[in-house]
Amino acid sequence: MRAIKKRINKIKSRVAGEVFSLMLSSLPGISNERLVKLTYLAEWILTRDDLVVHKVVTELRNYFKGNHPSVEFAKRFARSLNPKCRKALVETFLVSAVFKGASQAKDYEDKEGFLPPWFLVLSPTMRCNLNCLGCSTRRYTKDDDLAIPIIDRLLDEAREMGIHFIVTQGGEMFVYEEMLDLYKKHRDMYFQVYTNGTLIDKKMARTIARLGNVAPMISLEGFRETTDKRRGKGVFDKAMQAMDNLKETGCFFGASVTQARNNTDEIASDEFFELLLGKGCFVVWFFQFLPIGKDPDLNLMATPSQRYQLREKIMQIRAKLPIFIGDFWNDGPFMGGCIAAGRRYLHINNKGDVEPCAFVHFAVDNIKNKSLKEALNSDFFRFLRSRQPYNNGNLLAPCMIIDQPEVLRQAVAQTGAHPTHEGADVILDGFVKQGLDEYAQQIAKITAPVWEDLKDKVFKWPF
Numbered sequence: 001m002r003a004i005k006k007r008i009n010k011i012k013s014r015v016a017g018e019v020f021s022l023m024l025s026s027l028p029g030i031s032n033e034r035l036v037k038l039t040y041l042a043e044w045i046l047t048r049d050d051l052v053v054h055k056v057v058t059e060l061r062n063y064f065k066g067n068h069p070s071v072e073f074a075k076r077f078a079r080s081l082n083p084k085c086r087k088a089l090v091e092t093f094l095v096s097a098v099f100k101g102a103s104q105a106k107d108y109e110d111k112e113g114f115l116p117p118w119f120l121v122l123s124p125t126m127r128c129n130l131n132c133l134g135c136s137t138r139r140y141t142k143d144d145d146l147a148i149p150i151i152d153r154l155l156d157e158a159r160e161m162g163i164h165f166i167v168t169q170g171g172e173m174f175v176y177e178e179m180l181d182l183y184k185k186h187r188d189m190y191f192q193v194y195t196n197g198t199l200i201d202k203k204m205a206r207t208i209a210r211l212g213n214v215a216p217m218i219s220l221e222g223f224r225e226t227t228d229k230r231r232g233k234g235v236f237d238k239a240m241q242a243m244d245n246l247k248e249t250g251c252f253f254g255a256s257v258t259q260a261r262n263n264t265d266e267i268a269s270d271e272f273f274e275l276l277l278g279k280g281c282f283v284v285w286f287f288q289f290l291p292i293g294k295d296p297d298l299n300l301m302a303t304p305s306q307r308y309q310l311r312e313k314i315m316q317i318r319a320k321l322p323i324f325i326g327d328f329w330n331d332g333p334f335m336g337g338c339i340a341a342g343r344r345y346l347h348i349n350n351k352g353d354v355e356p357c358a359f360v361h362f363a364v365d366n367i368k369n370k371s372l373k374e375a376l377n378s379d380f381f382r383f384l385r386s387r388q389p390y391n392n393g394n395l396l397a398p399c400m401i402i403d404q405p406e407v408l409r410q411a412v413a414q415t416g417a418h419p420t421h422e423g424a425d426v427i428l429d430g431f432v433k434q435g436l437d438e439y440a441q442q443i444a445k446i447t448a449p450v451w452e453d454l455k456d457k458v459f460k461w462p463f
Helices: 002-026 032-046 051-065 069-080 083-112 148-160 179-185 202-211 224-231 235-248 270-279 304-318 372-376 379-387 405-415 424-428 430-454
Strands: 119-122 165-168 190-195 214-220 254-259 283-288 324-327 345-348
Touching: 032 051, 051 069, 069 083, 083 165, 083 190, 083 202, 119 148, 148 179, 148 372, 179 202, 202 214, 202 235, 214 235, 214 283, 224 235, 235 270, 254 304, 283 304, 304 324, 304 430, 379 405, 405 424, 405 430, 424 430
Parallel strands: 119 165, 119 345, 165 190, 190 214, 214 254, 254 283, 283 324
Antiparallel strands: none
């Protein structure tokens, strides 16, 4: 019975790939009415039993009906991506990672008793070619990298669970040249790679274009002056050139931006989003500056009101520009709150430590001597998953570090999780603890009334 179901799902995935390829190839000249009809076909082929898939398809249909900017966003795929990148985006990301992966994950849950995460974040190297303000990556060497055979084995284990979407970050990922061979080997996985962009010259852009399944996300702090002040003179211009190189070769790429106290106004401006769109970015990811690591500075954090300012601006941009924007803190309502600790993702650092989140530097397991399955079932991870979405359920304040800091403290105390580097535990005590508690009170005060109006309108995730 299981074999028959597996064969049916394989056929569905193949047909789904054909449907999405047809939709994308037809986009430049197709009417919105025709697109709406194709969404019904996609829904029928995939499944009405999967609530997440059903939600994605119906939301897409509503966008097409309302002539939302996402229609033009999709048409940009058809116009701008080279055939290999477009094929990988459809078959590897949309079909394998999103739809086929969901089906595989359910099969895994039936067999093993728990639902695996949707994606992994790996930090295989902490080496970097830059020397950014407040960063310590210059002290790492190649000997500190997570070995390729371990990463290779980890990707195989992830595939068995139905995971086909992998995020890699550093350090600077393009200094770890052997990773290019892994991207090529694991063609049925889609890799989103965070990078400073300075090593993406025309030759590297052509390599990425040939791979097809690699999507670079180039880090910025804002415009030239703000970016160069933190990352070094000339880095902004190199990042802009990297975008030009990727656009020229038809690659799928985007930007990564960290909100801090000094850059909120410029990254929350129309001019900044228009710059990224003009450069060819398809995606912009927003992060919060967090006081983690040795010698943390709370004054660098964006204030709660600045964070809400960014949320409001992102909502405006989503309604008018054809670019995807993800905000890992303000978008809690879209994902049902915190997605860490294996609920939707986890993080593995260059030493192999298995962390619940890329910003939560505590662990109880190491992937060098534990399987991915064992690590996901640790007391540490299970404690965090049991508490999600944390306390009062305000999904606009989802983070265990800055919004609900008592959750992380309890998890560490009750499970014996250890800090994964020197200074990681400073967030648990002293002035940092006091500062985070004050921040949490302020963000709750700002977002609680908004969440009260919003909570009955958001999608109730089944996991």
